[in-house]
Amino acid sequence: MQKLKEYACKHTIDLVLSYNALLKLYVRVSEYDKFDSLMREMLSKDMYDSVSLNTRLNAYAVVKDIDGLESLLLRMEADPKATIDWITYSIAAKAYIQAGQHEKAYAMLRKSEDLIEPKRRRAAYGSLLTMYGSMGKKEDVYRIWDMCKRLNRPCNANYISMLTALARLNDVDGAERIFEEWESGNTCFDIRIPNVMMSAYCKNGLVEKAEAFIDRLSKSCNELGGSIWDPLAHGYYRNNDMDNAIQTMKKAILGGQPGSTWKPYRFTLATCIDYLKDKGDLEGASEILRLCLERGYFSTVIHDRLSSYVHGKTPETKAINLMEEYYHPKNDELFPDGEKQHEIQLHE
DSSP: OHHHHHHHHHSOOOOHHHHHHHHHHHHHTTOHHHHHHHHHHHHHTTOOOHHHHHHHHHHHHHTTOHHHHHHHHHHHHHOTTOOOOHHHHHHHHHHHHHTTOHHHHHHHHHHHHHTOOGGGHHHHHHHHHHHHHHTTOHHHHHHHHHHHHTSSSOOHHHHHHHHHHHHHTTOHHHHHHHHHHHHHHOSSOOTHHHHHHHHHHHHTTOHHHHHHHHHHHHHHSSOOOHHHHHHHHHHHHHTTOHHHHHHHHHHHHHHOOTTOSOOOOHHHHHHHHHHHHHHTOHHHHHHHHHHHHHTTSSOHHHHHHHHHHHTTOSOSOOGGGGOTTSOOOGGGGTSOTTOOTTOOSOOO
16 A cells, blocks of 8 residues: 555545545454555545545544444435445444444435445345344335346345345244245256255244255255254254254254355354363263364364363363354354253243
């Protein structure tokens, strides 16, 4: 960036794109002091655009600074250089949702809808489905889905957003209808869609339906990945069927694809380790730890830490407390972080 600035002193070039790239980098690595300094420089030199301001807005959302977000949003609405689009209000809505201010979030989402450009509708509808679902706005979820279906045919990403929203709303019947619709017109199989359906069944304690669903899938798919077995393991855990939970967790671990970012759901995995340890099955617990290490789900540090715990060399604790560095998979969104060990009822 410094070399670009030196070059710009001798030549007429626009640095806004480069500034924006650096802003996004600072957000990614949580360097907010550097972010603020660069943003001040951009504003003082009048070298910013709508992308710059949306990035600033998103940074406020990331650090949950609602006052800063609202102040900037008012400035953007008054700034002739700022082109407000659906993304602007979508960023604000997400921040309000995270802050539990659903009325303000809803107002932002309705403003966002009014600004959706035709060529951005698929992406915008997916975002709206996700946020309306997280707010419990069932009517709006179906309203946006009707709009989505008018775009010739919803893409797989839209189906994932819709099914995830319905899973959050505990609308299993609706999710089954949407899945059947996708299945009947599916031209490109995407395992993520059955994954969400499995999560919806298991989140609602419908283990028998989940078993029948996975049995049907196994007959039509050559190989089921770990992500499809993972929710079923959690379903068994919720039903206090730990033997089946452990066997299914092993299938999930072995079914993971090399190089994938997916990892087994950490609460279920930790509970399986605790259960085997308490039962005195140290060999079984060690096997799970070994498989996780071999598959790359654990670092050597986490493996050794948990192995020491399993063999009683660590002060009294729980496996989950020794997995701080463990990656949080996306199904944490459907199965909340607040779940306590050996507690069957999910915290909604």
